[in-house]
Amino acid sequence: MPARPTLPPGRFGELVGIPLPVVQGPFGGGLSSVELAAAVSEGGGLGSYGAHIHTPEEITALVAELRAATGRPFAVNLWVPQEGERTGLPASELAGHVERLRPYYEELGVRPPSARDVEARPDFDAQLDALIAAAPPAISLVMGLPPRRLVAGARRRGTVVIGTATTVEEAVALEAAGVDAIVASGSDAGGHRGAFLRPVRESLVGTFSLVPQVADAVSVPVVAAGGIADGRGVAAALALGADAVQVGTGFLVARESGASEAHRRVLGTPEARTTVLTRLFSGRTARGIPNGFVRDMAAHEELVPPYPVQNALMQPIRRAAAAQDRPEYVNLWAGQAAALAQEAPKAAAYLASLVEEAVGAAG
Numbered sequence: 138m139p140a141r142p143t144l145p146p147g148r149f150g151e152l153v154g155i156p157l158p159v160v161q162g163p164f165g166g167g168l169s170s171v172e173l174a175a176a177v178s179e180g181g182g183l184g185s186y187g188a189h190i191h192t193p194e195e196i197t198a199l200v201a202e203l204r205a206a207t208g209r210p211f212a213v214n215l216w217v218p219q220e221g222e223r224t225g226l227p228a229s230e231l232a233g234h235v236e237r238l239r240p241y242y243e244e245l246g247v248r249p250p251s252a253r254d255v256e257a258r259p260d261f262d263a264q265l266d267a268l269i270a271a272a273p274p275a276i277s278l279v280m281g282l283p284p285r286r287l288v289a290g291a292r293r294r295g296t297v298v299i300g301t302a303t304t305v306e307e308a309v310a311l312e313a314a315g316v317d318a319i320v321a322s323g324s325d326a327g328g329h330r331g332a333f334l335r336p337v338r339e340s341l342v343g344t345f346s347l348v349p350q351v352a353d354a355v356s357v358p359v360v361a362a363g364g365i366a367d368g369r370g371v372a373a374a375l376a377l378g379a380d381a382v383q384v385g386t387g388f389l390v391a392r393e394s395g396a397s398e399a400h401r402r403v404l405g406t407p408e409a410r411t412t413v414l415t416r417l418f419s420g421r422t423a424r425g426i427p428n429g430f431v432r433d434m435a436a437h438e439e440l441v442p443p444y445p446v447q448n449a450l451m452q453p454i455r456r457a458a459a460a461q462d463r464p465e466y467v468n469l470w471a472g473q474a475a476a477l478a479q480e481a482p483k484a485a486a487y488l489a490s491l492v493e494e495a496v497g498a499a500g
Contacts, residue, residue, distance in 0.1 A: 142496040144371075149318055149358040149381035153275055153297050154210045156181040157492060158375070160320075160360055161484070162385025163187035163214035163277060164328070164394065166419075166455075168470070171199070173393035175206035176484035185277065189216040192259050193267035200271035210274035212299065217281025218261050219333065219421075222443050225256045234442055234450055241430070241466065245457040255449040272296050277320070279331040288315035299360070303332045303340045308351040308359075310334065318358040320383055321351040325364030327386045327412070327472035329423040337414070337422045345377060352378030366474035368494020376499070384491065386472045391484040399464035401481060409475035418455065418468040420447030426475065429465030430454075 147158040161177040163169060165187035174184030186203065188196050196213070203211050226234070235249045242249050268276055269290035276291060277299040291298045300311035301320040308319050322331055323344025332340035342350075344363035352359045361374035362383035374382045389396050390404045403409055403426055413427045417434050421444040425431070441447045451468075458466035479487055 141493070144375075144492050144495055147358070147375075147380045149360055152318060152358055153183055153212075155183050157488070158381035159183070159371070159488060159491060160212070160362075160381060160383040161185050161388045162326075162328075162362065162383050163212065164385070164389065164396075164470075165189050165214075165216070166468070168389065168395045170393055170395045171202050171206050173388065173391060173395075173484055174203060174211050176391075176393050177388065177488060178207040178209040178211045180485040180488040181209075182488050183210060183212055183275065185212040185214055187214045188264070188268070189214070190259065191264070193263045196264055196267040197271050200268070200273050203273065212275035212277045212297075213268060213271075213273045214277040214279065215261070215264055215268065216329075217278055217283075217333070219280055219444075222420075222445065224258045224445060225252070226442060226446055228252065230442075231255060231446075234446070237437060237440075238450055238454065241454050245454060245461065245463070245466065247453040247457045250449050250453060254452075255446055257449070258445045269294070269296075275299055277301065279322075279329070281333045282310060282314045283316060285315075301331045301362075302351060303330060303347075304334065304342060305347070305350045305354050307332070307334050307340075308355050312355045312357055316357065318360060318380075319351065319355060320360045320362050321347045321379070322383075323347045323361075323363030324424075325473040326362050327389075327424050327475065328470040329419070329421050330414070345373065348374055348379050349377045364472055364474040366472070366477040368491050368496070369498045370474065371491055371495035372498035375495070386470075386475045387478050387487060387491070388484060389470070390478045390481060391487055392481055393484050397459035397462075397467060399459060399462050399467050400469055403464060403469055404471060404475050405478040405480050407476060409471055409478070412471055412473055412475065416441055416447070418448070418451050420444035423468070423470060424472065426469040426471050428467070428469060 163185035177184035300316035302308035361379035
């Protein structure tokens, strides 16, 4: 029986040691799972895990758990802190933000977070130290440049460092900072936007405009991300100069992901054709499917506090809504190709279908 056609690993695959040029997008906020990352890695792609809410001790344990789950390469992702974000607010100011959300706390039967809860946030430097020491096969970052000690520590341990750019200028800055590969994340992508040199509103470049420009501007491998949910998108990204693709929303539907049933149900449906950018759930701009909460609170979009304060204020609401199957209050992160997502596949089967469709689309 002849071998099934496949995609070559390309420069990125050779860099990280994977046979397929496909990366599973890292999900934050509990949407990642060891099971999903391991399944993608075992299938020949690069499984990823978003660890930005984890403590240093949890990161150490996470890398060990991923190593136990797969003998193949995987990536762990962190968020770089952004200027102007602070963990605490004056009591009077915090009280006003709590009052804005009080009807939702009461409807869902949860208590607002305390001032201590709002001020809690893992220390990025400590997270980074733990991740460097744990030495996963790859470390990926969003929302900023890698600290020099990360690049130096990763080189000593043989860890690949992957940065994320939303503009050509960010890609050039990342290469100068010493990353080994760059994810070119177009404005089509679901979840949080990673702009760090200019405001998000000035950094909304579509994936298929961004990828060829980044590929021309840098010498390191480029991974296309945003609006890629089937093999046609994979083939198009590779044709435009990407060395690999990163798929987020499509893997979010997979049974192994940490997404709630309410979240999974809407992906792959006509409702998923519409997405918006919002700060309402976390205080940082993110793309998701609009629901009752987003529409009801639209007038307050510019009033909510920055991350991590708004994220902490919303955490009880998001968790209770997911547990009670109330999609109108869940952050339904999704990219602009979310309606193309396959219904609840196993991650390995979805990865195989991406490759098979891409080979067919490329002719």
